[in-house]
Amino acid sequence: MGCNTSRVGITSNAMTAEQNHSLVREIWGFVCNEHYEEVGISFMIRLFQTHPELRKLWIFAANLDIEHDIRSNAQTRYHAAKIMYTLNEIISHVEDYGKRRNILESLGKTHFTYDVKPSDFQAAESTMVYVLDSILGKRFTPRHKQAWSYLFQQIIVDLGRGVEQQVLCDGQLNAVLHQTSSK
Ligand code: HEM
Numbered sequence: 332m333g334c335n336t337s338r339v340g341i342t343s344n345a346m347t348a349e350q351n352h353s354l355v356r357e358i359w360g361f362v363c364n365e366h367y368e369e370v371g372i373s374f375m376i377r378l379f380q381t382h383p384e385l386r387k388l389w390i391f392a393a394n395l396d397i398e399h400d401i402r403s404n405a406q407t408r409y410h411a412a413k414i415m416y417t418l419n420e421i422i423s424h425v426e427d428y429g430k431r432r433n434i435l436e437s438l439g440k441t442h443f444t445y446d447v448k449p450s451d452f453q454a455a456e457s458t459m460v461y462v463l464d465s466i467l468g469k470r471f472t473p474r475h476k477q478a479w480s481y482l483f484q485q486i487i488v489d490l491g492r493g494v495e496q497q498v499l500c501d502g503q504l505n506a507v508l509h510q511t512s513s514k
Contacts, residue, residue: 346474346477346478348426350478354479355422355425356425358470358478359419363419366467368411368412369466370415370462370463371411371415372407373465374462375401376402377461378458379392379395379407380396380398380401385451385454388447390406391404392404395407421435431489435486435489435493438493439491439492439495439496440493440494440496442490443498443501447494448494449490450491452486452490455486456487459483460476460483
């Protein structure tokens with residue numbers, strides 16, 4: 332069986348899981364009090380500007396490259412709000428790895444239906460760290476950055492696992508349908 336570091340209590344660079352969680356929560360407090368909406372929409376702006384190849388996944392956003400247009404697009408605002416809502420759920424249960432893994436795997440399965448591949452999630456870590464750094468400035472210390480990078484690495488793995496589970500499920504379903512139709 333695999334060993335999840337947050338469950339055994341130690342994370343990278345000698346920070347304990349508890350220290351990591353408290354650094355994540357501290358930043359989330361600032362975000363919720365002052366910058367909730369701005370962090371979500373800035374995430375989408377940065378994502379679209381640094382990874383233009385991902386835009387086509389949003390039907391009405393394929394050609395968006397100007398900040399003003401990304402900011403005012405209903406689909407990007409919707410995804411921004413969804414990300415922030417999900418992060419709030421994850422951070423409320425940050426100590427309960429099983430629960431957040433379930434939330435994210437099931438969300439990964441939903442992303443499969445939108446044609447998102449596990450590798451598409453990779454951009455999320457650097458994008459969120461950049462956004463928090465640019466909005467929070469000195470309050471986002473190197474230790475906060477480390478804790479958020481680690482959280483996002485876990486989020487990316489769990490979302491990607493959900494996509495892969497759905498790929499497998501779909502493959503099995505197609506095989507059964509193929510067998511039935513060829514009888
Ligand atoms: C950075 C890579 C990502 C890509 C390319 C991506 C792509 C998409 C797309 C194309 C949709 C459907 C279009 C829409 O309804 O807006 C969607 C929906 C959604 N995304 Fe993402 N996403 C990414 C990351 C994330 C992350 C990190 C979270 C949360 C932590 C998230 C949460 C959601 C939610 C909650 C929905 C709505 C699902 C539903 O239909 O119920 N996404 N995403």
